[in-house]
Amino acid sequence: MAISQDLLEILACPACKAKVELKPDGSALKCVQCHRVYPIRDDIPVMLVDEAKIENETADEPQEQT
Numbered sequence: 110m111a112i113s114q115d116l117l118e119i120l121a122c123p124a125c126k127a128k129v130e131l132k133p134d135g136s137a138l139k140c141v142q143c144h145r146v147y148p149i150r151d152d153i154p155v156m157l158v159d160e161a162k163i164e165n166e167t168a169d170e171p172q173e174q175t
């Protein structure tokens with residue numbers, strides 16, 4: 110059972126109060142503003158700043174510097 114859209118809409122990042130979105134693989138929730146990634150354990154989002162990892166949005170962009 111995945112996190113429902115209804116639940117997503119009531120959740121907010123505890124750090125900056127922005128909304129969070131489900132990662133494509135469904136394993137975590139990511140804040141759209143500060144890019145903290147909150148893990149989901151047993152289908153329960155762990156909305157704790159201490160548990161979050163900050164994911165750099167540019168990290169998985171291809172590096173094409175010549």
Ligand SMILES: [Zn+2]
Pocket residue numbers: 122123124125126127140141142143144145
């Ligand atoms: Zn945030």
